Amino acid sequence: MAHLEAPLFKKMALIGIGLIGSSISRAVQKHGLVGEIVCSARTKDTRRVAKEMGLVSAAYEHSKDAVVGADLVILCTPIGTYAKLMEEIAPYLEQGALVTDVGSVKQTVVDLIEPRLPEGVDFVAGHPVAGSEKSGPAAGYADLFDNRWWILTPSEKSTDAAVEKLTQFCSAFGSNVEQMDPKHHDLVLAITSHVPHLIAYNIVGTADDLQEVTRSEVIKYSAGGFRDFTRIAASDPTMWRDVFLNNKEAVLEMLGRFTEDLTALQRAIRRSDGDTLFEIFTRTRAIRRQIIDAGQETAEPDFGRSASHDEK
C-alpha cells in the first residue's frame, strides 16, 4: 500500500495500548496515516514500553491529557472502562474530533458513548475482527488487520463524513471495511466469536477440575484436540469478562441453540445412532473449506503449526 500524500489525521490518541492499540500504531506508522501518535495507559510499565518501542511520541497516565489536540481518538481499553473514560475525556475533546473504539460488542457501546459525547464531536463505533491470544503493547504487529474485516456500526451521532474518513483510514492499512447495524453485529459476533470463546474457556476449566484425569495427563495428550481450545482460552480475561457482560442477550440466545444441539448429539451417542452422528460430522466439513476460500484461514493442515520440537 502506498503512503498517502497527506496524513489522514494530524494527531491520533490511543486510549489504552495493548494488543490492538499497539497494532494500530504499528499499522498506521507503516502506512504513514497520521502526523502524531500519543496514548494513555494506566500502568507505568505500559507507558514506558510504548515509548521505548516507538509506538507513541508521548504516553500519558490520564486519558484527558492524551486527547488534547487529537482529531482521532480510539478507545482501545476493555468495554467496562468506557463510561468512566468518556466522563473523563468529554470536556477535553477537540471540536470536529472523531471518536471511535475497537470493542467486540457494539450496541451497549453506542448506548454508553452517545449520551456522553459533546456537541461537535463525531462518533463511529468500530470492531476489527482480528486478534491473538497475546496481550500487551509488545504483542501487537503491523499486519494484524491486513485482509481482516473491520466492522463499523454507524449510529445517530455518526456523520457520513466521519464514516467515510474512518473507512478510508482502516482500508489504508489493509482492512476490509463493512458497515452493520450494532444489534446485528452483536448477534453475528455472538456466534462467530463470543460463544466460541465461552466454550473454549469452559472446556479448559472442566479439564482443569477433573480428579480422575490429572493435569499432567491433560497436558501430555492435549494434541488430540484439546490444545486448539487453549489458544482462545488464553485470551485477555478482563476484555472477555466485559464482552459477556455487555452482550448478554445475544450470547445467551446463541448459547441456548448450542446447548440444544449438543443435547441432540448426546442423545445420538447414548442411543448409538451412528447415522445422525455421521450426517452432522459430514456437513461441518464444508464450512471450513469456504472459510479458507474466503481468505480468512490458512489452507495448511494443523493451521500450519510448526511442531514445537523444531523450536527447541
Place this chain on the structure above:
Amino acid sequence: MAHLEAPLFKKMALIGIGLIGSSISRAVQKHGLVGEIVCSARTKDTRRVAKEMGLVSAAYEHSKDAVVGADLVILCTPIGTYAKLMEEIAPYLEQGALVTDVGSVKQTVVDLIEPRLPEGVDFVAGHPVAGSEKSGPAAGYADLFDNRWWILTPSEKSTDAAVEKLTQFCSAFGSNVEQMDPKHHDLVLAITSHVPHLIAYNIVGTADDLQEVTRSEVIKYSAGGFRDFTRIAASDPTMWRDVFLNNKEAVLEMLGRFTEDLTALQRAIRRSDGDTLFEIFTRTRAIRRQIIDAGQETAEPDFGRSASHDEK
C-alpha cells in the same frame, strides 16, 4: 535418528492407508525400520495412490492377502471395521506376528480383538496422539508422530516381548511411548480429544443452522474465534462416528461435566456476575503455558498461522 542395524520387522502390513497409515509408512521408511511394506485398501484409487507415492510395494483389495507373511500388522481403519477385519485376517496371520492398531478408543478395541486372535499371535493395542484434519494417503507425513505421545494399552494377550518391540518401533521414529490401562486411556482421551471434537462439530453445526446470521457472515467474521473450531470439525466423519460409538460411557461422563460447568457460566452471565467470569477466564490461561512448556504446542501467537492472504 540413525538407522538401526537391522530392520525391526521383516514385513509390515498396513490395514488401511489414510492419514495415519501413510504417515507410518513414511516414518518407517525414513528410519529404515522394516524390510517390506504392504497395505490393503478398499478403494482402487487409494491403492493406486499408495503405490504411486511409494508408500507400499504392494496394495491389496483384501486384507487377508496383505497379512500373509507379515510379522507386523497395523489396523489403520476406523474402529467400526475391526470386528469384520479380524474375522477376515485371523486365519491368515503368521505365527509369532504382532498385531496392533491406531484407534482412538482402547477398551472396546481390546474387547473386540482379543477373542478373535489366533493362538501364537501377539496383540498390543495402541494409539498415536497425533493427526490433522486432512484425510487420505496423500495427507500423511513422516514427522507426524515426532515428539508426540504413542500410548500402548497392553492387555491379556500382550506379551512383554511384544510390548517391548512395539515400544522400540514407535520410539525409533520419534514418538514418546507411554503405557496405560485401556479404560483409563478412554477417560483421558474423552477430555483431551473426544469431547473437544464433539463440541467443535457441534458449534459448527449450530452456526450452519442459524436463520438470523447468514452463512456468509459466519464465514466472513470467523477470525473472531470460530475458525479455530472448524479445523477439528473438518476431521474424518467415519473415524469420529466410530470413536463416539465406542467410547460412549467416558464421553457421556465428560460431556456431563462440561455441560454442568457451562450452565454455571451461563448463570454467571445472566446474573452479570463479572467476578466469577474473570476468575474462570484467568485460571485457564495457565494451562496453555504448561502445554507449550511440555513441547506439545507452538509458542507462536495464533498457532503461527500464516495470514492466508500471503498464499494468494
